[in-house]
Amino acid sequence: MNLIVAGARKEYEDGLSVAELIVIENVETPMYVSVSVNDEFIKSGEFETTIMKENDNVEFLYFMGGGE
Amino acid sequence: MAFSNEQLERYSRHMILDEVGVKGQKKIMKGRALIIGAGGLGAPAALYLAASGVGVIGIADADAVDLSNLQRQVIHTTPDVGKPKVESARETMQAINPDVEVRTHKFFVTADNISSLIADYDFVIDGTDNFPAKFLINDACVISKKPFSHAGIIRFQGQLMTWVPGEGPCYRCLFNNPPPPDAVPTCRQAGVIGAMAGVIGCLQAMEAIKFFTGAGKLLTGSLLTYNALSMDFRKIKLARRPGCAVCGENPSITKPFDYAAPVCEGITI
Numbered sequence: 001m002n003l004i005v006a007g008a009r010k011e012y013e014d015g016l017s018v019a020e021l022i023v024i025e026n027v028e029t030p031m032y033v034s035v036s037v038n039d040e041f042i043k044s045g046e047f048e049t050t051i052m053k054e055n056d057n058v059e060f061l062y063f064m065g066g067g068e
Numbered sequence: 069m070a071f072s073n074e075q076l077e078r079y080s081r082h083m084i085l086d087e088v089g090v091k092g093q094k095k096i097m098k099g100r101a102l103i104i105g106a107g108g109l110g111a112p113a114a115l116y117l118a119a120s121g122v123g124v125i126g127i128a129d130a131d132a133v134d135l136s137n138l139q140r141q142v143i144h145t146t147p148d149v150g151k152p153k154v155e156s157a158r159e160t161m162q163a164i165n166p167d168v169e170v171r172t173h174k175f176f177v178t179a180d181n182i183s184s185l186i187a188d189y190d191f192v193i194d195g196t197d198n199f200p201a202k203f204l205i206n207d208a209c210v211i212s213k214k215p216f217s218h219a220g221i222i223r224f225q226g227q228l229m230t231w232v233p234g235e236g237p238c239y240r241c242l243f244n245n246p247p248p249p250d251a252v253p254t255c256r257q258a259g260v261i262g263a264m265a266g267v268i269g270c271l272q273a274m275e276a277i278k279f280f281t282g283a284g285k286l287l288t289g290s291l292l293t294y295n296a297l298s299m300d301f302r303k304i305k306l307a308r309r310p311g312c313a314v315c316g317e318n319p320s321i322t323k324p325f326d327y328a329a330p331v332c333e334g335i336t337i
Contacts, residue, residue: 007302032247039305041241059304061291063247064220064227066255067265068107068137068197 004057012052019047027060034061069094075167079121087283093121097167099280102126102189104177104205106153108255108265109219109272110195111143116273118161118168122280125161126189128173129153140262177201179324182208191279192216193272197255199246200327206231206239208324210314215279217272217287221260222253224296226268229287230275236289241309241316246327264296 001014005025012024018037022030035042036059042050052058071079071090082088082096099122103110106129117125131153133144141153148156154172161170173185177196182204186192192214194205202218209216209231218239219228231238271292278284291304314321 007300029247029252032252034242034244036304036306039307041307041309044244059306061242061304061306062225062227063199063243063252064222064225065199065202065252066197066221066260067105067109067195067202067219068141068255 001054016052018042018050032063088281092281096280097121097123100124100189101191101276103193103195104128105195106157108140109269111141112266112269113193113273114143114157118165121167124169126171127154127157128177130176140265179326182324186214191276194218203246207314207321210238217275219268219272221264221268223258224261226264227291227293228271229291237306237308238315240314241312
């Protein structure tokens with residue numbers, strides 16, 4: 001299936017969960033990443049059970065604590 | 069309010085803009101902005117807000133200027149090392165533009181003082197360097213319905229988002245809770261390219277100016293991310309989280325509170 005992940009359209013195997021996508025995409029600090037699918041946030045407790053569909057738009061949001 | 073000849077000249081490049089004009093410049097000069105943190109983000113934001121003629125600029129920070137700050141905190145200079153940051157920042161802002169009133173707040177921003185502090189301002193810029201402070205500012209601004217600009221930077225990356233009452237998600241919608249201390253890298257541990265603070269801090273100043281003048285569309289409902297290595301700016305559209313603990317339908321956070329400060333870092337807002 002096609003997904004748009006962080007703005008880039010790519011081919012992935014069908015039936016992928018958010019948790020699996022986090023591993024495949026080698027997400028930094030995976031314990032603390034926020035995920036939105038089609039502009040809606042996915043609860044971290046639902047990463048395993050949320051299954052991606054064709055053309056889903058996935059974004060990973062990262063903590064950035066700097067500013068000083 | 070009539071402009072002096074000097075003001076007409078000083079702000080002429082603003083006034084010839086259709087989106088600003090004389091009216092918009094007056095709005096800027098009536099504006100009151102609070103910058104929390106006189107560091108990497110706060111420095112460029114303070115410089116541009118002062119140059120723009122924002123009427124009252126508050127700057128809150130309890131720290132003194134350190135030599136390691138000068139790689140990015142462009143409001144402070146080498147002779148300022150050791151001086152309170154708010155004093156150093158005030159001197160530079162008033163040297164750029166004696167028109168603006170600078171109010172210094174040389175203390176740590178906490179749950180006890182933040183609500184009364186932000187009450188005196190129209191727009192808040194979060195230029196802090198730690199998650200407890202960023203969540204505190206978010207919560208206080210949401211509860212007080214105070215528009216603010218959130219931002220964070222690290223290494224070659226930065227991000228920002230604007231919140232105004234009723235429009236788009238708040239910072240807590242995005243991240244729920246601060247990460248445990250040392251779970252994600254800080255600038256002190258991971259570094260940050262100096263110009264990143266300039267890029268993102270200037271974007272925060274731009275949001276404040278847009279807020280005061282009403283020009284264009286604010287960065288609400290989206291997180292703007294910037295990767296300097298790939299030179300990608302991305303605007304990530306985001307919805308509110310209905311279950312958000314502070315801006316959601318049934319908020320459990322109804323007054324600001326402090327998260328424990330990480331012992332190894334100290335709170336340096």
